[in-house]
Amino acid sequence: MDKFNELVKRDLSLAFRQGMDSLMVVAFFIIAVVLFPFGVGPEPNTLAKIAGGTIWVAALLSSMLSLERLFQTDYEDGSLELLALAPIPLEITVLAKVVAHWLTTGLPLIVTAPLLAVLMQMPTEGFIVLIAALLLGTPTLSLIGAVGAALILGSRRGGVLLSLLVLPLYIPILIFGVSAVDAAIFDQSVRPHLVFLGALLAGSMALTPWASAAALRQALE
Amino acid sequence: MTQFFEPEFKGQDLVCVRGERTVFRGLGFSIAPGGALILIGPNGSGKSSLLRMMAGLLRPAAGRMDWVENGQAEDALEDIDAHGARLHYVGHHDAVKPVLSAAENIGFWAHVRGGGQDGIRDALDVLDIKHLYDVPGRFLSAGQKRRVNLARIIAAPAPLWLLDEPTTALDKATIKRLEGAIQKHRDAGGMVVLSTHAEVNTPGAETLNLADFACKAPLDEHVMV
Numbered sequence: 001m002d003k004f005n006e007l008v009k010r011d012l013s014l015a016f017r018q019g020m021d022s023l024m025v026v027a028f029f030i031i032a033v034v035l036f037p038f039g040v041g042p043e044p045n046t047l048a049k050i051a052g053g054t055i056w057v058a059a060l061l062s063s064m065l066s067l068e069r070l071f072q073t074d075y076e077d078g079s080l081e082l083l084a085l086a087p088i089p090l091e092i093t094v095l096a097k098v099v100a101h102w103l104t105t106g107l108p109l110i111v112t113a114p115l116l117a118v119l120m121q122m123p124t125e126g127f128i129v130l131i132a133a134l135l136l137g138t139p140t141l142s143l144i145g146a147v148g149a150a151l152i153l154g155s156r157r158g159g160v161l162l163s164l165l166v167l168p169l170y171i172p173i174l175i176f177g178v179s180a181v182d183a184a185i186f187d188q189s190v191r192p193h194l195v196f197l198g199a200l201l202a203g204s205m206a207l208t209p210w211a212s213a214a215a216l217r218q219a220l221e
Numbered sequence: 222m223t224q225f226f227e228p229e230f231k232g233q234d235l236v237c238v239r240g241e242r243t244v245f246r247g248l249g250f251s252i253a254p255g256g257a258l259i260l261i262g263p264n265g266s267g268k269s270s271l272l273r274m275m276a277g278l279l280r281p282a283a284g285r286m287d288w289v290e291n292g293q294a295e296d297a298l299e300d301i302d303a304h305g306a307r308l309h310y311v312g313h314h315d316a317v318k319p320v321l322s323a324a325e326n327i328g329f330w331a332h333v334r335g336g337g338q339d340g341i342r343d344a345l346d347v348l349d350i351k352h353l354y355d356v357p358g359r360f361l362s363a364g365q366k367r368r369v370n371l372a373r374i375i376a377a378p379a380p381l382w383l384l385d386e387p388t389t390a391l392d393k394a395t396i397k398r399l400e401g402a403i404q405k406h407r408d409a410g411g412m413v414v415l416s417t418h419a420e421v422n423t424p425g426a427e428t429l430n431l432a433d434f435a436c437k438a439p440l441d442e443h444v445m446v
Contacts (some may be wrong), residue, residue: 003332025261077314079316079318081312084305085276085278085310086305087306087334088333089302090347140444209384218279
């Protein structure tokens with residue numbers, strides 16, 4: 001557990017000192033959402049109808065933006081080899097890196113989301129559920145994304161390949177995330193949707209570290 | 222200094238295939254506690270591949286590696302985490318993060334392997350980089366980065382050192398210091414495998430010439446695995 005914290009701490013301090021990554025993700029998130037009123041017109045009813053979906057899609061895309069670098073720098077400077085040889089299971093190392101990734105990109109998105117919900121005229125009933133759904137959904141995005149990020153190591157044009165690999169897998173999270181928000185707005189039960197998001201999180205927490213670690217070992221050969 | 226009472230490290234009939242080319246075949250080695258093995262051979266003869274194989278980063282196409290203790294052979298690649306804990310690997314890259322200071326870089330790797338502050342101070346001493354303590358990695362020269370990387374292996378003890386061209390970018394005085402560190406490690410029962418083109422003074426070391434195991438015949442005669 002100490003070593004797990006050590007790994008998370010290292011990635012966090014790397015992220016803070018390199019700075020820009022989290023900021024860029026949040027800036028992209030805001031800009032992507034802000035584009036929609038320009039595209040579909042400022043009509044409040046129209047905006048309110050697409051608010052949940054817009055915010056979720058923008059969140060998916062911006063969380064993907066930083067994934068490419070999740071293992072890339074460690075791979076290039078040789079740290080990844082040493083992490084693979086360290087007396088910590090590689091699966092745990094992956095999990096620690098995902099936790100750090102979520103803290104630096106997922107969490108800022110959740111903090112920004114309510115502001116964008118106001119901008120998109122989302123009815124206030126949806127706010128709490130939007131945050132809850134993002135809290136359950138964004139860690140899953142980082143977990144699944146880590147598999148993609150590990151698979152593209154060493155390939156050129158990794159970023160495009162990554163989106164092709166990962167975005168289709170994001171669809172279930174998008175569906176349940178948006179339907180949870182809609183259910184809250186139309187005064188229906190939100191529980192089943194959130195339960196599904198929780199199940200997706202639990203499932204990917206148990207499965208994806210193995211897949212990522214296997215892909216990393218392959219990349220190191 | 223930690224004393225190691227570790228078993229022998231042995232490999233037999235190892236075959237390395239990179240791409241579609243067989244780099245070496247039928248290679249065996251054996252390192253006893255306190256022993257050293259120098260890998261020599263022309264470029265491309267598989268020195269780095271053998272070291273990566275010993276580290277467990279590269280799976281051998283055939284053959285096996287064992288830790289042998291009291292006649293009991295334990296497959297090294299079966300528990301890759303336990304194997305990783307027994308060794309330090311220094312490859313071509315220095316794994317120095319540009320935004321972390323030299324001490325933070327060394328400290329992270331030491332902590333991951335359960336090393337303490339004493340070990341880190343000792344390591345900074347041995348490689349004479351105390352003055353670089355809080356200098357960020359991006360301001361270090363190639364030689365200084367290499368020293369930071371080597372300090373990492375002194376900061377936390379592990380019985381087997383796998384050093385791939387450790388003298389690259391080092392000045393003469395530092396090579397002397399490295400030789401001293403290797404000797405001290407071996408005196409404590411540690412094992413060292415190193416590949417080098419330069420002279421590294423390691424008394425009593427065995428030499429393994431990888432050219433002896435090279436596979437010169439056309440590939441299809443040797444597609445064995």
